[in-house]
Amino acid sequence: MKRKLGILSECLVGEDPTKTLEKIKKAGFDCFFTGTQDQEKAAELVAKAKELDMTCDFIHAPYKGINNMWLAGMNYLNIMNGMKHTVDIAAATGIPIVIAHVSSGWDAPEITELGLARFDELVLYATERKVVIAFENLRKVGNLAYFADRYENMEYVRFCYDCGHEHCYTKYVTWMDIFRQKMVATHIHDNHGRGEEKVGDPDEHLLPFEGNMDYERMIHKLDEYEFDGALVLEVTNRRHPEWTHEEFLATCYERIKKISEM
Numbered sequence: 135m136k137r138k139l140g141i142l143s144e145c146l147v148g149e150d151p152t153k154t155l156e157k158i159k160k161a162g163f164d165c166f167f168t169g170t171q172d173q174e175k176a177a178e179l180v181a182k183a184k185e186l187d188m189t190c191d192f193i194h195a196p197y198k199g200i201n202n203m204w205l206a207g208m209n210y211l212n213i214m215n216g217m218k219h220t221v222d223i224a225a226a227t228g229i230p231i232v233i234a235h236v237s238s239g240w241d242a243p244e245i246t247e248l249g250l251a252r253f254d255e256l257v258l259y260a261t262e263r264k265v266v267i268a269f270e271n272l273r274k275v276g277n278l279a280y281f282a283d284r285y286e287n288m289e290y291v292r293f294c295y296d297c298g299h300e301h302c303y304t305k306y307v308t309w310m311d312i313f314r315q316k317m318v319a320t321h322i323h324d325n326h327g328r329g330e331e332k333v334g335d336p337d338e339h340l341l342p343f344e345g346n347m348d349y350e351r352m353i354h355k356l357d358e359y360e361f362d363g364a365l366v367l368e369v370t371n372r373r374h375p376e377w378t379h380e381e382f383l384a385t386c387y388e389r390i391k392k393i394s395e396m
Contacts, residue, residue: 135356135357135360135361135362136394137361137362137363137364137365137394138164138165138189138191138363138364138365139162139163139164139165139364139365139366139387139390139391139394140163140164140165140166140167140191140364140365140366140367141158141163141166141366141367141369141383141386141390142166142167142168142169142366142367142368142369142370143155143158143166143167143168143170143179143190144168144169144170144370145158145367145369145370145371145382145383145386146370146371146379146382146383147370147371147372149379151168151170151175151179152175152178152179152182154379155179155182155183155186155188156182156186157379157380157383158188158383159186159187159188160380160383161380161383161384161386161387162387162391163188163383163387164188164189164364165183165188165189165190165191165364165366166179166183166188166189166190166191166366167190167191167192167193167194167233167319167366168190168193168194168229169193169194170193170223171196171216171219171220171223173222173223173226173227176190176193176223176226176227176229177226177227180227180228180229190227190229191229191230191231191319191363191364191366192229192230192231192232192233192268192294192319192366193220193223193224193229193231193232193233194220194232194233195216195217195220195221195232195233195234195235196213196216196217196220197213197234197235197238198213199212199213200213200235200236200237200238201237201238201239201242201243203236203237203249203252203253204237204242204243204244204245204246204248204249205243205246205248205249206248210252214252214255214256217232217234217256218256218259220232220234221256221259221260221263221265221267222263224263224265225263225264225265229265230265230266231265231266231267231268231292231318231319232260232265232266232267232268233268233270233294233319233321234256234267234268234269234270235269235270235272236253236269236270236272236274236277236278236281237272237273237274237277238272238273239273240273240332240333242273242274242277244276244277245276245277245280250284253281257285257288257290257291260290261288261289261290264290265290266290266291266292266318267290267291267292268291268292268293268294268318268319269281269291269292269293269294270293270294270296270299270321271293271294271295271296271299271300271303271304271309272296272299272303273299273303273304273332275304275307278293278312279312282312282313282316286316291316292316292317292318292319293309293312293313293316293317293318293319294317294318294319294320294321295309295310295313295317295319295320295321296320296321296368297320297321297322297323297347297349297352298321298322298323298324298325298337298338298339298347298368299321299337301324301325301327301345301347302325302326302327302328302336302337302338303328303336303337305327305328308355310355310356310358310359310361311355313359314359315359315360317359317361317363318363319363319364319366320356320361320363320364320365320366321366321368322342322365322366322367322368322390322393323338323339323340323341323342323367323368323369324338324339324340324341324342324343324344324345324346324347325337325338325339325340325345325347326338326345326346327345327346327347339368339369339370340369340373341367341369341373341374341385341386341389342367342389342390342392342393343389343392349393349396350396352393353393353394353396365390365393365394367386367390369386
């Protein structure tokens with residue numbers, strides 16, 4: 135199955151992402167995503183994308199303090215308002231999907247009624263603005279699997295498959311079997327997995343084939359569920375200061391293209 139190929143617009147650290155888009159396009163990419171929380175910058179990126187015949191497929195919401203969504207008190211307001219702000223940016227600029235986290239850390243809070251009510255509020259906020267919220271897999275299986283059932287009939291709730299997170303956080307879980315046809319976005323990167331101990335953070339965000347991720351298995355699963363969305367790299371050039379920007383992007387494109395052709 136032929137799929138679009140994309141990368142993070144902020145992949146060249148320190149460079150204006152609008153300028154980076156020209157290099158991304160020249161390298162061969164079809165699309166990108168952004169993590170900007172500046173509506174003016176997001177609009178600029180979307181306008182530049184149209185000029186280059188590219189698409190901005192999704193925008194990533196902030197996630198610092200995401201565990202507060204599940205805890206009593208008012209500390210959750212910063213992250214809630216941040217996620218709603220991202221939805222507003224998406225609605226204003228025509229970006230169709232917002233990627234959101236559900237929790238963070240090996241010892242993330244358990245599901246609470248208070249937390250569910252807050253996420254319900256976020257889902258309704260996005261639905262009213264016709265923006266898809268795509269929840270991303272991280273360490274905890276139960277809360278996200280519960281969301282797959284809780285929001286099963288919600289048109290604007292979907293999921294983002296992060297292959298690197300699956301590999302190093304939940305190595306015995308095949309998330310695509312949980313997300314199935316409700317998956318709308320991907321994060322592609324590499325790492326070396328982890329042992330049995332749940333310690334540290336093995337989420338290295340390496341370029342494909344710098345770790346030991348099984349991309350052939352991943353592609354077979356994407357085909358099984360007829361996923362026709364983009365394969366999108368979530369990487370930066372921070373680990374490769376020896377490469378020029380053009381060399382970095384050419385390598386990224388070569389590797390994601392290799393995966394797409396498996």
